[in-house]
Amino acid sequence: MEETHVVTVFLRNGTDVLLFRRSEDVGSYTGRWGAVAGHAEGDPDGQARVEIREETGIDPGTAVHLARAGEPFVVADAARGTRWVVHPYLFDCDTRDVTPNYETADYEWVPPTAIRERETVPDLWTSYDRVRPSIASVRDDATHGSAYLSVRACEVLRDDAAAGADYDALLGTARDLLAARESMAAVVNRVNRVVAETGERSADAILTSACETIDDALDADDGAAAAAAVELRDASLLTLSRSGTAFDALVGADPSRVVVAESRTGREGVDTAERLAAEGLDVTLTTDAAAASLVGDVDAVLVGADTVLRDGSVVNKVGTRAAALAAAEADVPVYAVCARDKVAPEADPDDPALEDAPASALYDGDAPLDVANPLFDVTPASLVTGVVTENGVLDASAVADVAAELRALRDWR
Numbered sequence: 001m002e003e004t005h006v007v008t009v010f011l012r013n014g015t016d017v018l019l020f021r022r023s024e025d026v027g028s029y030t031g032r033w034g035a036v037a038g039h040a041e042g043d044p045d046g047q048a049r050v051e052i053r054e055e056t057g058i059d060p061g062t063a064v065h066l067a068r069a070g071e072p073f074v075v076a077d078a079a080r081g082t083r084w085v086v087h088p089y090l091f092d093c094d095t096r097d098v099t100p101n102y103e104t105a106d107y108e109w110v111p112p113t114a115i116r117e118r119e120t121v122p123d124l125w126t127s128y129d130r131v132r133p134s135i136a137s138v139r140d141d142a143t144h145g146s147a148y149l150s151v152r153a154c155e156v157l158r159d160d161a162a163a164g165a166d167y168d169a170l171l172g173t174a175r176d177l178l179a180a181r182e183s184m185a186a187v188v189n190r191v192n193r194v195v196a197e198t199g200e201r202s203a204d205a206i207l208t209s210a211c212e213t214i215d216d217a218l219d220a221d222d223g224a225a226a227a228a229a230v231e232l233r234d235a236s237l238l239t240l241s242r243s244g245t246a247f248d249a250l251v252g253a254d255p256s257r258v259v260v261a262e263s264r265t266g267r268e269g270v271d272t273a274e275r276l277a278a279e280g281l282d283v284t285l286t287t288d289a290a291a292a293s294l295v296g297d298v299d300a301v302l303v304g305a306d307t308v309l310r311d312g313s314v315v316n317k318v319g320t321r322a323a324a325l326a327a328a329e330a331d332v333p334v335y336a337v338c339a340r341d342k343v344a345p346e347a348d349p350d351d352p353a354l355e356d357a358p359a360s361a362l363y364d365g366d367a368p369l370d371v372a373n374p375l376f377d378v379t380p381a382s383l384v385t386g387v388v389t390e391n392g393v394l395d396a397s398a399v400a401d402v403a404a405e406l407r408a409l410r411d412w413r
Contacts, residue, residue: 001076001081001082002081003082003083004041004082004083004084005039005040005072005084005085006037006040006085007038007040007047007051007086007087008037008086008087008088008127009035009048009051009088009089009091010036010091010112010127011058011064011091012092013092013093013094013095013096013109014218015155015214015218016109016110016111017035017109018036018096018098018107019033019034019035019108019109019118020034020036020100020104020106020107021105021106022104025103028121029121031105031119032119032121033121033124034120034124035128036051036052036055036056037121038050038054044072048087052091055100055101055104056098056100057097057099057100057101058095058098060091062278063093064092064094065094066089066090066091067131069089069090069131070087070090070130070131071130073126073130075122077122086126086127090131111158111211112155112159112162113207116162116163132159133152133155133156134156135176137152138177138180143266143268145243145244146185146186146305146342147186147243147304147338147339147342148244149181150187150217150341151214153177153180153181154194154210154213154214154217155214157170157174157177157194158214160173161207161210162207164203165203167201167203167205170195170206174194174195175413182353183307183315183347183352185345186338186341186342189342189343189345189406190217190341192410192412193209193341193409194206194209194210195412196408196411197409217339219390220339220340220341220390221244221245221338222248224249224338224389224390225245225246225249226249226252227389227390227391227392227393228245228249228253228302228335228337228388229248229250229254231253231388232249232299232300232302233253234254234256235253235255235256235300236255236256236259236297236298237250237255237301238260238291238295238300238302239259239261239272239303240263240303240323241261241263241268241269241272241303242268242271242272243304247275249337250276250281250302251276251281256282257284258276258281258282258283259294259295260272260273260276260286261287261288261290261291261323262285262287262288263317264288265361265373269285270285288319292323292325292326295323295327296332299332299333300332300333300334300335300385301323301334302336302337303320303336303337304316304338305338305387306342307343307352308336308342308343308387309343309344309347309349309352310343310344310345310347310349310400310403311349311381311396311399312381312384312394312399312400313378313381314336314378314381315352315354315376315379316376317375318377320377320379321377321378321379324379324384327383328383333385334379334383335384335385335387335393336384336387336388337388337389338388338389339390340390340391340394340402340406343402343406345406345407345410346407346410354374354378355375356373356374357374358373361373387399
């Protein structure tokens, strides 16, 4: 058989992926559904981006971000005499505006589970399976915020259920997801909700509940961002780290100026600054250490939250507490923006579980020294003006009420 290397590229917006129905002008699998695809001899990584531009009109340099590259696999098509070597990719995409080329008869943004319900090019689900969210990808992601990861965790349950996992296996997956990011309340609460609100003990019920939880989560995150944008309209702001909800709030607020701390050691604040600048905002990028000296020049601090503890304290990327202390000294208000699902009903405010970044990210030398490289810190409720959620601004007392509501979701365990 002739061997041909190809790329299969899934573009994901929210939780939907882009599928194309192949036109009569293509040489293979006419009329079947597929993803962005093309021959990829020599440089699959580069060709994936070339095909995105050619088949969608989307700029791969600005509007898409690589989420995962999967292990290649072989599809043997005896009828065609071709041995396809498929290189699968998944990119997060900032837009749904697509300009297809002649290879496409139709296109749709659909939940990935729709792949299993359509006539597709060979082994399209296998391609998706190689790059879809997994327990490991949720556990090991050190770049994205907890709102993003909570949705990805629910997708793991959705996709496992769609692929035929039974109910007991899905419960095991849910427990593994809880253990993977036990310090992220949004992951814990939303995984709990998928199982707790099924109504019956079946894989189909898990699939339905996961889809509903994902939709509700996206609406809640959007609602929180919109509420924060109204609260801080036209203000000058300081932020740090990478929170999707905070980013949307910043863009919506149309601030007069945004100061962004770089957020070591991952420096994801640099990416945030670039994306805000691409939205046309007036952006100043600075170091974490300098943020304290610049906070007096802004109207407010706005950050995301990986977790809100039941006493109103905020767990976020390290550097948040220092910025809040400096803001208090300068009489500048501090807001955290997040959905209510980020309230942790179980975490002990006096001893929260905090993740550390790898020691090697800070120091990889040979000197006999210890390394403290915390990934998160805790900003006390006394330093937080308010937590902005889809239901408006919550003070510490209101946070405690939300914690009590969310505590019931853990009973399935």
